[in-house]
Amino acid sequence: MPDPDQTDTMARRDRRRATFLALTLALQTVACVFFIADAARDFPKIGTDLHTTFEALVAVALIVGTGFGALEMRRTLSRVQQAEEALSLASGAFDKVVRRRFAEWGLTPSEAEVALFALKGLEVAEIARLRGTAPGTVRAQLTQVYTKSGSANRAQFISLFIEELMAHSGLAPAA
Amino acid sequence: MTPPTGNAGRRGWDPLVRLTHWGIALAVLLNGLLLEEGKTFHVWVGYAAFGLLLLRLLWGLVGTGNARFSSFPPSLSAARAHLRDLLEWRHRDYPSHTPLGAWMAYTLWALLLVVALTGVAMENDPFPQNGGEEPAGWASYFSEHDEEEEDEHGEGRNGEHDDEEGLLGEVHETAANLILILAALHVAGVGVESRLSGVNLVRRMLPGTNRDA
Numbered sequence: 001m002p003d004p005d006q007t008d009t010m011a012r013r014d015r016r017r018a019t020f021l022a023l024t025l026a027l028q029t030v031a032c033v034f035f036i037a038d039a040a041r042d043f044p045k046i047g048t049d050l051h052t053t054f055e056a057l058v059a060v061a062l063i064v065g066t067g068f069g070a071l072e073m074r075r076t077l078s079r080v081q082q083a084e085e086a087l088s089l090a091s092g093a094f095d096k097v098v099r100r101r102f103a104e105w106g107l108t109p110s111e112a113e114v115a116l117f118a119l120k121g122l123e124v125a126e127i128a129r130l131r132g133t134a135p136g137t138v139r140a141q142l143t144q145v146y147t148k149s150g151s152a153n154r155a156q157f158i159s160l161f162i163e164e165l166m167a168h169s170g171l172a173p174a175a
Numbered sequence: 176m177t178p179p180t181g182n183a184g185r186r187g188w189d190p191l192v193r194l195t196h197w198g199i200a201l202a203v204l205l206n207g208l209l210l211e212e213g214k215t216f217h218v219w220v221g222y223a224a225f226g227l228l229l230l231r232l233l234w235g236l237v238g239t240g241n242a243r244f245s246s247f248p249p250s251l252s253a254a255r256a257h258l259r260d261l262l263e264w265r266h267r268d269y270p271s272h273t274p275l276g277a278w279m280a281y282t283l284w285a286l287l288l289v290v291a292l293t294g295v296a297m298e299n300d301p302f303p304q305n306g307g308e309e310p311a312g313w314a315s316y317f318s319e320h321d322e323e324e325e326d327e328h329g330e331g332r333n334g335e336h337d338d339e340e341g342l343l344g345e346v347h348e349t350a351a352n353l354i355l356i357l358a359a360l361h362v363a364g365v366g367v368e369s370r371l372s373g374v375n376l377v378r379r380m381l382p383g384t385n386r387d388a
Binding site: 015018031041074078 | 189233237299300
């Protein structure tokens with residue numbers, strides 16, 4: 001599994017790079033058009049001499065440079081896309097892990113919803129308000145969730161998922 | 176849990192699309208409404224816009240994701256279906272341009288090419304000077320440059336030259352006016368699609384925003 005934090009930083013750097021490349025490319029093509037239009041006027045007047053040959057070479061160099069810039073831009077953007085896909089895959093994978101655990105513990109749909117809210121750090125009162133039930137009901141459902149998942153309290157319950165994440169990231173307490 | 180953001184449409188347009196879009200939009204407004212034709216600045220802005228247009232068209236061929244022509248092929252049947260959706264106020268997600276939006280983009284590009292090419296045909300010097308003299312400060316760039324300078328190379332066909340310019344000018348102006356009308360329609364279309372989808376589509380074109388709010 002890719003490291004989400006590092007992937008995100010790289011994607012952000014690549015996005016800045018893409019903006020810079022876009023600016024450079026725009027400048028290059030505009031310069032290209034001006035230069036070629038100007039040089040094209042010299043040919044019928046002067047014909048092929050050192051001056052016009054040099055201008056033609058510069059024109060070719062400008063076009064080739066623009067082409068390479070476009071290719072580099074394309075590479076950068078596909079890297080951003082890959083990084084973003086990896087990220088959404090990672091968050092999607094975590095979502096899947098959570099749902100699988102809930103199913104394994106045999107949570108009812110309302111218990112699963114309460115558990116999800118608890119996992120996101122919501123207070124009992126908030127969960128009750130969101131679900132339109134009494135705080136007592138939420139507390140009872142949470143107790144069921146803890147019992148079924150084999151944890152004593154919310155901290156232990158959450159740590160079940162933290163463990164899952166750390167196992168994948170290769171981050172150990174010793175490191 | 177937040178849904179995965181894999182859809183290319185949610186990420187917005189890439190920086191090159193945004194840059195060329197606003198650059199050309201600015202040029203159209205400047206040359207269409209503010210700077211009078213024949214003036215040096217009009218010619219400069221036109222050449223710059225031509226460059227940006229060529230870059231965007233190149234990017235349609237070699238670019239990535241939703242910027243590629245292949246991600247929004249012109250299709251009459253898709254456009255008809257999209258029109259039906261609009262009339263029934265129904266929204267559908269498209270990864271790139273909507274089918275009607277694609278037709279708008281291709282039409283605008285074709286008209287921009289016509290305007291650029293007729294413009295270049297009428298003024299093939301990107302740095303027109305006032306009668307060959309050194310320009311007298313920046314103000315002179317806003318004044319009409321001397322057309323007679325052109326004619327020192329085209330003596331003897333003056334009448335023909337004027338006729339040609341007349342027709343080119345006519346095409347240039349008609350296409351430019353069409354662009355202004357279509358641009359207004361384009362803005363209206365974006366407004367309608369934004370209302371329909373509940374997503375501010377302008378954000379996908381603005382600088383610095385990479386995700387829908």
